[in-house]
Every structure is written in structure tokens, then in C-alpha cells.
Amino acid sequence: MYDYIIIGSGIVGTNIARELSKYKAKILVLEKENDVANHQTVANSAIIHSGHDPKENTLKAKLCVEGNRLYETMEKELHIPLLKTGAFVIAHDESEEKVLDELYERALINGVTQIGFYSRDEALKLEPNLNDTITKVLSLPSTKVTYPWEVAFACLENAIINGATFQKNSEVTRITKTGDHFEVEVNHQDIIGTKSVISASGIFSDQIAAMVEKDVAYRIKPRKGEYFVLDRKIKGFVDHVLYPLPTAKGKGVLIIPQVHGNILLGPTSTFQEEKELLSNTRDGMQQIRDDVSHLAKNVPFNMVIRNFAGLRASSTYDDFFIQESKEIKNFFHVAGIDSPGLTAAPAIARYLVEEVLKDHHLEKKPDFNPIREKRDAFYHLDETTQQALIKENPYFGNLICKCEKITEAEIMEAIHGPLGNDTIKGIKKRARAGSGLCQGGYCEGLILRIIARETNQPVNKINYYALDTPILGPETKVKK
Numbered sequence: 001m002y003d004y005i006i007i008g009s010g011i012v013g014t015n016i017a018r019e020l021s022k023y024k025a026k027i028l029v030l031e032k033e034n035d036v037a038n039h040q041t042v043a044n045s046a047i048i049h050s051g052h053d054p055k056e057n058t059l060k061a062k063l064c065v066e067g068n069r070l071y072e073t074m075e076k077e078l079h080i081p082l083l084k085t086g087a088f089v090i091a092h093d094e095s096e097e098k099v100l101d102e103l104y105e106r107a108l109i110n111g112v113t114q115i116g117f118y119s120r121d122e123a124l125k126l127e128p129n130l131n132d133t134i135t136k137v138l139s140l141p142s143t144k145v146t147y148p149w150e151v152a153f154a155c156l157e158n159a160i161i162n163g164a165t166f167q168k169n170s171e172v173t174r175i176t177k178t179g180d181h182f183e184v185e186v187n188h189q190d191i192i193g194t195k196s197v198i199s200a201s202g203i204f205s206d207q208i209a210a211m212v213e214k215d216v217a218y219r220i221k222p223r224k225g226e227y228f229v230l231d232r233k234i235k236g237f238v239d240h241v242l243y244p245l246p247t248a249k250g251k252g253v254l255i256i257p258q259v260h261g262n263i264l265l266g267p268t269s270t271f272q273e274e275k276e277l278l279s280n281t282r283d284g285m286q287q288i289r290d291d292v293s294h295l296a297k298n299v300p301f302n303m304v305i306r307n308f309a310g311l312r313a314s315s316t317y318d319d320f321f322i323q324e325s326k327e328i329k330n331f332f333h334v335a336g337i338d339s340p341g342l343t344a345a346p347a348i349a350r351y352l353v354e355e356v357l358k359d360h361h362l363e364k365k366p367d368f369n370p371i372r373e374k375r376d377a378f379y380h381l382d383e384t385t386q387q388a389l390i391k392e393n394p395y396f397g398n399l400i401c402k403c404e405k406i407t408e409a410e411i412m413e414a415i416h417g418p419l420g421n422d423t424i425k426g427i428k429k430r431a432r433a434g435s436g437l438c439q440g441g442y443c444e445g446l447i448l449r450i451i452a453r454e455t456n457q458p459v460n461k462i463n464y465y466a467l468d469t470p471i472l473g474p475e476t477k478v479k480k
């Protein structure tokens with residue numbers, strides 16, 4: 001019998017697992033996909049927002065500001081990538097400058113301490129590619145960017161070394177309360193017992209809640225955000241995250257430097273009914289082009305290497321919904337976690353455990369180990385270390401992804417390492433192989449064969465991403 005089953009291994013579920021693993025409790029994380037962080041956590045802007053934008057006195061505001069600070073601690077303990085870019089919110093005339101003043105006041109109420117203004121000339125000195133039409137900017141130095149799924153991996157790995165268990169390919173299909181515990185049905189067959197259930201199931205959280213409650217207090221309204229990705233050769237085009245003024249639809253379309261040197265342009269904001277539809281649209285792509293051109297001049301659209309879209313788990317409740325079910329004791333909602341959920345995730349986990357689960361009187365583990373060892377990409381190492389590694393393991397000498405300079409040894413580590421994976425996208429998420437200019441055009445076939453070899457599977461069984469997404473069909477010619 002588990003003490004806690006956490007449904008979902010996005011940034012929120014994995015942070016909750018890590019936070020709970022500081023206490024004496026038996027924890028299981030269930031994930032329906034074949035990998036950690038396959039939904040919102042893999043398709044977002046990667047910004048650790050300062051907290052200037054959420055409405056005052058909301059959980060979003062409080063947990064965003066606290067989460068921003070906690071990322072600095074996670075950087076030290078888990079060695080997650082964190083690029084301290086700072087951010088500018090941009091005004092173009094006097095009426096927009098008034099909105100900057102309002103944002104400044106809101107940021108102070110929310111608890112943002114690092115904040116200030118730059119005149120047009122000061123801002124242009126710092127960011128020469130800003131549009132010449134700007135008149136003033138609000139500066140938010142505590143804004144940073146991260147590599148979101150790497151943070152989820154780091155939190156879950158750390159939770160596991162501290163005793164938590166992870167089960168992927170495990171879709172929760174029914175939840176029944178029997179006496180003082182729950183029976184959680186997985187994949188329509190296995191039953192797992194637990195004293196409490198924590199739903200961190202993102203866009204599907206209203207469906208999970210409906211498994212136990214008659215009246216679910218919110219409904220998820222998926223909100224799509226589309227993006228362009230620029231090649232990392234463009235690094236330095238802007239150094240700060242650039243925001244327009246926020247609107248009722250959100251923070252707007254931004255220009256966002258990324259930790260590995262790429263730049264993101266996006267996201268758009270469009271409500272839709274479907275929970276899985278992630279296609280890009282002509283309107284979305286056009287909107288990005290139009291909107292970012294107000295922020296910067298000479299935007300290098302010729303450097304686009306791919307586009308993608310993510311779905312925010314926005315809800316009819318006007319804030320994060322983090323509370324115990326009013327109908328079923330020990331069922332906990334962590335729902336409506338749209339932006340700034342990536343930023344807030346470590347603070348959400350702490351709030352849940354320290355405030356919402358207060359009555360559980362959890363006892364701290366004296367031997368909790370907060371550290372996840374540092375891992376450097378091979379190409380970041382100095383030549384002597386590289387040569388020593390190649391001598392020890394010749395697979396380090398075989399470059400597989402030429403754009404991102406990823407070796408065969410690193411791909412093997414991504415397959416067999418902690419939270420290893422056997423899909424093309426899983427390897428891309430872990431080793432960055434296929435993330436460069438050619439987007440896997442050169443290396444995907446090689447990676448496919450390495451996965452097949454290392455996992456003893458036929459090549460046509462290797463999935464691209466989710467379950468049942470093989471790249472190759474059955475053989476059409478049989479060798480005699």
C-alpha cells in the first residue's frame with residue numbers, strides 16, 4: 001500500500017515527488033506516456049518568470065515569485081541548466097508606458113524585488129535589435145530560462161534515489177475509494193492501493209477528478225501556443241526575454257533566448273476543445289511574424305529550423321486549483337496549472353506538502369539527499385578530458401549528431417541511464433541528438449539503429465515518440 005500515488009510526471013508531478021521524498025512516505029508516480037514530461041512540460045517557452053504579471057493575491061502570483069527563487073536552489077542541488085537572461089517588457093507610446101507603471105506596481109505587490117525601468121536609449125544600448133519604435137522598457141532581472149524536461153528528469157531521478165517509485169506506460173483508468181484507501185486501476189487491469197491520490201495530470205485533470213467527484217469545480221479549456229525555433233547560430237540576436245504588454249489572452253508573443261543558444265518566437269494563444277491536437281496553423285505562424293516584428297527589427301525568420309505547439313491546461317477556475325477534494329477525503333487536485341506553472345512548480349510542490357497536506361503530519365527523513373550529480377555534455381569538456389574518455393570508452397569517439405556534436409556514448413547513456421528511454425524523441429530530450437539545424441535528418445536513422453541494437457528490438461519496433469509511433473513499417477522485401 002502506497003501513502004501517495006501521484007498521477008502525472010510533468011514538471012509538477014516530478015517536483016511533488018521530490019518534495020514528498022523528503023519525508024517518510026511511500027510514493028508512486030504513475031505516467032500514462034512512455035516517457036517523463038511528454039505534455040505541457042515539453043512544449044512551452046521555458047521561462048522562469050519573475051512574477052510581474054499574475055493577478056495580485058492569487059496562488060499564481062505567490063507561487064511564481066517563490067518558484068523563481070527556488071530554481072536558484074535547484075540549480076545548485078540538481079545542476080539544472082539556468083540562463084539568467086533578465087527580461088524587458090516593452091512600451092511604444094505614452095499610453096503603453098502607463099501600463100508599464102501598472103505592471104511595476106503589480107510586481108511590487110506580488111513580491112518581485114528586482115525591477116526597474118530603462119529609457120529608450122538605455123534599452124537600445126543593451127539590446128540593439130529592439131524595434132526603434134520603443135519608448136521605454138520595464139526591466140525584470142530575475143527572469144531566467146531553463147530546459148524544462150531536464151528539470152523534470154532531475155527532480156524525478158532525485159525523488160527515486162530518495163525512495164520514490166516511477167511507473168511509465170501506466171494510465172490511470174479508474175479510481176475507487178474503498179474504506180479509508182483508494183484502489184487505482186492502471187491500464188484497465190492492475191489495481192494499486194494507496195492512502196492518498198495527488199492528481200498532477202495537466203490537461204487531463206478534469207477527467208481524473210471526474211473519476212472520484214460528482215461535481216468537479218473546474219473544467220480544463222486547452223489553450224494552444226505555437227512557436228518558431230531559430231537555429232542557435234543566431235545566439236546573441238537578443239540576450240533578454242522580450243515581452244510585449246500583456247493582454248486578456250496572456251503574456252503575448254515573445255522573443256526568448258534559450259539555454260542552448262536557440263531563440264524561440266511565440267507563443268500564440270488560442271482556445272480549442274481537443275486535448276491532443278498539436279498542429280501548427282497558418283494563422284498562428286503569421287501572427288508570430290507580425291507580433292515579434294513590433295518587439296525587434298530584422299528578426300531573422302530565415303533561421304527558423306522548426307515549429308511546434310503546446311497546449312496549456314487553462315481552466316474555468318481563475319487560478320491554480322490546489323486543494324483537497326471537498327467530496328472525497330485524501331484526493332488532492334493540482335489542476336489548472338497553465339503558465340506560470342513551470343516557474344511555480346517547485347513552490348506548488350512545497351505549498352501542497354507544507355500547507356495542503358499539513359494534517360498528514362509528515363515526518364522528515366534525516367537522510368534525504370538533495371543532490372543530483374552534475375553531467376556535462378561531451379563537447380563542453382576540455383580536450384584532455386575528451387581524449388581520456390575516448391580511451392576509456394571508444395563510443396565517445398563516434399560523433400552521431402553532427403549539428404549538436406553528440407557522441408554514440410552519450411546516446412547509449414540516454415538509453416540506459418537513470419530514466420532511460422528507447423524512443424527517438426526520448427533520446428533527443430536527453431542527449432539533444434537531432435535538435436540542431438538538420439533536425440535529425442542526418443542522425444535519426446543512426447539513432448534508430450543504436451536504440452534497436454542496445455535494446456534488442458527490431459528496427460521497425462522503435463517508436464518515434466509516443467506508444468505505437470514506429471518510424472519504419474514492416475519489411476517489404478525479404479532477403480533470400
Ligand SMILES: Cc1cc2nc3c(=O)[nH]c(=O)nc-3n(C[C@H](O)[C@H](O)[C@H](O)COP(=O)(O)OP(=O)(O)OC[C@H]3O[C@@H](n4cnc5c(N)ncnc54)[C@H](O)[C@@H]3O)c2cc1C
Nearest residue numbers: 008010012032039040041045047172202225340341342343
Ligand atoms: C505554450 C505554452 C507556453 C508556456 N510557457 C511557460 C513559461 O514560459 N513559463 C512557465 O512558467 N510556464 C509556462 N507554461 C506552463 C507550463 O508549461 C505548465 O504549467 C507546466 O508544464 C504544467 O506541468 P504539469 O506537470 O502540470 O503538466 P504536464 O506537463 O502536462 O504533465 C501532466 C502529465 O500527466 C500525465 N497524465 C495525464 N493523465 C494521466 C493518466 N490518466 N494516467 C497517468 N498519467 C496521466 C500526462 O501524460 C502528463 O505527462 C507554458 C505552457 C504552454 C503550453
